[in-house]
Amino acid sequence: MITLKELAEKLNVSISTVSKSLNGSSEIGEATVSRVKEAAKLYNYKPNRAALNLKNSKTKTIGVIIPNILNHFFAKVLFGIEKESAKLGYNIITCLSNELYDKEANSLHLLANGSVDGFIMSIAEETQKENRSDHFKEIIDQKIPILMFDRVTDDIDCDKVIMNDFQAAYSATTHLIKEGRKNIVLINNIDNLSVGKLRAKGCYKAIEDAKHYGCSLKELKVAEISELEKEINLFFKNNKTIDGVISIDNISGVIALNTATKKGYNVPKDLSIIGFCDDNVLPFTSPKLSTVTQHSDAVGEASVQLMIKRLESKEPLDTVVKTIDFSLNLRETTL
Secondary structure, eight states: OOOHHHHHHHHTSOHHHHHHHHTTOTTSOHHHHHHHHHHHHHTTOOOOHHHHHHHHTOOOEEEEEESOTTSHHHHHHHHHHHHHHHHTTOEEEEEEOTTOHHHHHHHHHHHTTTTOSEEEEOOOHHHHHTTOOHHHHHHHHTTOOEEEESSOOTTSOSEEEEEOHHHHHHHHHHHHHHTTOOEEEEEESOTTSHHHHHHHHHHHHHHHHTGGGTOEEEEEEOSOGGGHHHHHHHHHHHOTTOOEEEESSTTHHHHHHHHHHHTTOOTTTTOEEEEESOOTTGGGSSSOOEEEEEOHHHHHHHHHHHHHHHHHOSSOOOOOEEEEOEEEEOOSSOO
């Protein structure tokens, strides 16, 4: 591949003239710019990005750490991150924590050696469960910015992109109350995560605000996904007056629907069900599952925009918490 110096020699002009012509400098005449660009195309000249990054002390690369790539929400966020990064001229390096603290910390330390300019990440389940944040502080102390999305911690002062999980769960529960549901169950498989706690609080607050309707809320907490089907089946067996279900993750809503159907419930005549996180398969259940929808691709796009704004700002910026709106998609499992 031809170098900038070799291209300048072929054109019998200075390296500076070639560089300025290729970068659209107004200092160079149109005829020279046109001649340089034609030669660059003819000789297949490509700028040395590594050298440019070294010169500018920037890699134009963002590190992305995802807790679980099999989770459709995180996969869609990653899609949004990649699309927006490419649009704005940045690359991404993606690592998976697989919900483990050690893998998360190792990914941060591995990429903080100059491979990336900043990090976009959602916190691993084990990290939140053990309330650990020292590894984040170490990275920020190195002047490498971190942006957290979805699962965040108040212990770290950094940019964040979240959904209003409290209000989303509050709205879903309020809808069931307005349908006339009296005996509602909250199925919670993510109680140890920040988003799970906020959603549960939203459900309880909705019940409290509507206490004059005589509604009750029972919570079924299930620690392991492998136990969900058994625990939900047992709960239905022991609580035959259930007429409303709020599932605050994207798996238990489907299991609750299947369980209710097998037990002879007419959904939504006898029982209404609302799931959380609009997975790609949820609109194809029978009946179609009503859900609280997170606009996950918008989460990814907003995360990139905030990160690049911080990276390219010549002045210090205050930290930002951006909230992405949700929508309540009422399908066939609600009245």
